Amino acid sequence: MATLIIGSSGLVGRNLAPHLLHEGESIVCMDLNMELTPDLPGATMVQGDVSNFTDVSETIQRFEPDRVINLAYLVGRNACLQDLNRTLRVNILGMDNVFRASVAADVSRVIWASTLGVYSSIDYEPGLVVTEEYPRPYSPYSSFDGSYYNALKHFNEYQALLYASRESLDVCAIRPSFIFGPGRTTGVPWACSFIEDAINGKTTHVPMHPDSTFGLIYVDDVVDLFTKITLAKTLSSNVYNTGGHLLSISEIAAEVNSVLNGNLISDPAKNPLFQFDISNGRAHKEFGFTLSPFSESLIKHANILRSQ
Numbered sequence: 001m002a003t004l005i006i007g008s009s010g011l012v013g014r015n016l017a018p019h020l021l022h023e024g025e026s027i028v029c030m031d032l033n034m035e036l037t038p039d040l041p042g043a044t045m046v047q048g049d050v051s052n053f054t055d056v057s058e059t060i061q062r063f064e065p066d067r068v069i070n071l072a073y074l075v076g077r078n079a080c081l082q083d084l085n086r087t088l089r090v091n092i093l094g095m096d097n098v099f100r101a102s103v104a105a106d107v108s109r110v111i112w113a114s115t116l117g118v119y120s121s122i123d124y125e126p127g128l129v130v131t132e133e134y135p136r137p138y139s140p141y142s143s144f145d146g147s148y149y150n151a152l153k154h155f156n157e158y159q160a161l162l163y164a165s166r167e168s169l170d171v172c173a174i175r176p177s178f179i180f181g182p183g184r185t186t187g188v189p190w191a192c193s194f195i196e197d198a199i200n201g202k203t204t205h206v207p208m209h210p211d212s213t214f215g216l217i218y219v220d221d222v223v224d225l226f227t228k229i230t231l232a233k234t235l236s237s238n239v240y241n242t243g244g245h246l247l248s249i250s251e252i253a254a255e256v257n258s259v260l261n262g263n264l265i266s267d268p269a270k271n272p273l274f275q276f277d278i279s280n281g282r283a284h285k286e287f288g289f290t291l292s293p294f295s296e297s298l299i300k301h302a303n304i305l306r307s308q
């Protein structure tokens, strides 16, 4: 089978492409900027803009992929606001282009990345475990956190539902928690640099209370779930949470400092902020999906950085 990965130069895409090749897939990689897409023997490389319908539809018509994965996005709450016009073209129009071109070419499945941020309207309660079935209430009284990024992902979920119901598109969203992995540059700065800092003997200042919680997932685990969902013959659902290691900042610090001899320090003067525990029970039940142990992922990540 052939799979087109759009956004192949990003953190998820550049790790997913070699993995799918290894699983025997034919791969077509497309990104606006192909420089960071790995040079993979046997893979086809296409430079293209997801916000341009012609780029997307010509690539799909030319290579006739069975599956299309869309990871092309302007990621993060601040990045989204830098050029709103461009953000809307990439994050909303781009997603629509992928769905529309896939319907026109009879693509058998489209997989795309939503986010755990779509749960941001749920009021936090200690011990609450959020599953895909959990209602996400919208009312003037709900506590939506106001991030444009999360709002656009919500809109993408509606776009996907429309294409599923009106066009019978087999479309599946994966909702990752915060992904860490080598070369991540977008999103929460400390969470992009904490392992690099540890191996370089630098202190990581986390501007969060030590009791605050944060859900982290290693990029290889995200790649594993994308692969399972891409290759599955049938899916029982059109949305799957990845879940993540829900740890307090002091627990993250303890692991990083002991496993990598790092110096990650939190800020007791900040107010504690708590993330939900997001269940990946659906993906576990259907595909046997589990997270790698946090300390193993820290070591793997550090070893990759050391070898570069």
Ligand SMILES: NC(=O)c1ccc[n+]([C@@H]2O[C@H](COP(=O)([O-])OP(=O)(O)OC[C@H]3O[C@@H](n4cnc5c(N)ncnc54)[C@H](O)[C@@H]3O)[C@@H](O)[C@H]2O)c1
Pocket: 006, 007, 008, 009, 010, 011, 012, 013, 030, 031, 032, 033, 048, 049, 050, 051, 070, 071, 072, 073, 074, 075, 076, 090, 094, 113, 114, 115, 116, 175, 176, 177, 178, 179, 180, 186, 187
């Ligand atoms: N990284 C995370 O923690 C996280 C968490 C939840 C969801 N997600 C989602 O997962 C997906 C992939 O995330 P990532 O971390 O790999 O992002 P990334 O920022 O590393 O990569 C995004 C890729 O999109 C490409 N791109 C941007 N504009 C484009 C355009 N007009 N045409 C073609 N390509 C374009 C970029 O060149 C880049 O290679 C995104 O949809 C993101 O919102 C990420």
